[in-house]
Amino acid sequence: MELINDFPKKIRVLITGGAGFIGSAVVRKLLQDLDCIVFNLDKISYASDLSSIDYLFNNNKHLQSRYNLLKVDLSNFSKVDEAVKYADPDFVLHLAAESHVDRSITGPKPFIDSNIVGTFNLLESVRKHYDNLNSGRKELFRFLHVSTDEVFGSLDDFGSFDETTKYDPRSPYSASKAASDHLVNAWHHTYDLPILITNCSNNYGPWQYPEKLIPKVIFNAVNNFEIPIYGNGKNIRDWLYVEDHVNGILKVLLKGNIGEKYCIGGNQEKTNNEVVSSICEILDELMPKDFSYKNLIVYVKDRLGHDQRYAINSLKIKSELAWEPKYSFNEGLLITVTWYVKKFKAKK
Structure with a gap:
């Protein structure tokens, strides 16, 4: 694989949010396929899950020697500073974020603390670290900030987001992520910190x-609970399989132009109705009952400020860095639903 050949040996990588869904996928990739020393900085919140990393170690115990878990909240500057000094990173991958839109609507403060204050604290600690590196390590160093397409707001029936799209966040979550993007960009222009920014579409896959x-629909369906869909279910999202996203992130980290932004999308636009129906059809095959799982679908009051459509134009990363998604939505969804069905069956 190209990434294996290009990635420097024994490089020190600090990942924030490495116990999250996307972050843990990055950690597994770096440990299993690349010869990195990994520092996973995560506060271990309600949505954290180390089980996928532990599962990796169960089958490959020797990988633990290259892994370090740092239980640190990014909102605590002194702890972040200590962690950065300890990790002494060559690469920083910033994935830590509060990311659930509904939670940001009912309680926005944790999103401000984590996504804005936390990013500021990390940038300041990393800036000090970078300033003290020798010239060789400075040339190698990269800070990659992983963001979302939600910072761009909502689209109508036509067009797509790209690297030139103006920011227009509509929820406390997307506003906090937009602020973090601007901070990262400012630290590059003001302090010459070598940064990269990626904005991705909706991720899905095992361990979410x-x-x-997607996992909520699967869980509700297999337990015969109602499957709620906001509004009329016609809101559209571009879906990106998590493994494809991880490969895109690492491509940008290694090959991206410093100071630039890259949009990473799956080019798989689906309405919420289509996503839920596809899950139900797969479950009808995998776990047939005397009724279709679609009978469990109910429509509920729409989310406040619900964006109508997201779509990403990934031409830049495809043309400049030779990245493209490997999985179609149907392929990725089948893998995902099958994985969750096995997981839920194992718990019974």
């Missing part, structure tokens, strides 16, 4: 926290 749409 069950409050997100």
Whole structure:
């Protein structure tokens, strides 16, 4: 694989939010496929899950020697500073974020603390670290900030987001992520910190926290609970399989132009109705009952400020860095639903 050949040996990588859904996928990739020393900085919140990393170690115990878990809340500057000094990183991958839109609507403060204050604290600690590196390590160093397409607001029936799209966040979550993007960009222009920013579409895959749409639908369906869909179910999202996203992140980290932004999307636009119906059809095959799982679908009051459509134009990362998604939505969804069905069966 190209990434294996390009990634420096024994490089020190600090990942924030490495116990989250996307972050843990990055950790597993770095440990299993690349010869990195990994420092996972995570406060271990309600949505954290280390089980996928532990599962990796159960089958590959030797990988633990290259892994360090740092239980640190990014809102605590002194602890962040200590962690950065301890990790002494060559690469920083900033994935830690409060990310659930509904939670940001009912209680926005944790999103301000984590996504804005936490990013500021990390940037300041990393800036001091970078300033003290020798010239060789400075040339190698990268700070990659992982963001979302939600910072761009909502689209109508046509067009797509790209790296030139103006920011127009509509929820406390997306506003806090937009602020973090601006901070990262400012630290590059003001302090010459070598940064990169990625904005991704909706991720899905195994090990995702069950409050997100796809795992929530699967969980409700297999337990014969109602499957709620906001509004009329016609809101559209571009879906990106998590493994494809991880490969995109690492491509940008290694090959991206410093100071630039890259949009990473799956080019798989689906309405919420289509996503839920597809899950139900797969479950009808995997776990047939005397009724279709679609009978469990109910429509509920729409989310406040619910964006109508997201779509990403990934031409830049495809043309400049030769990245493209490997999985179609149907392929990724089948893998995902099958994995969750096995997980839920194992718990019974």
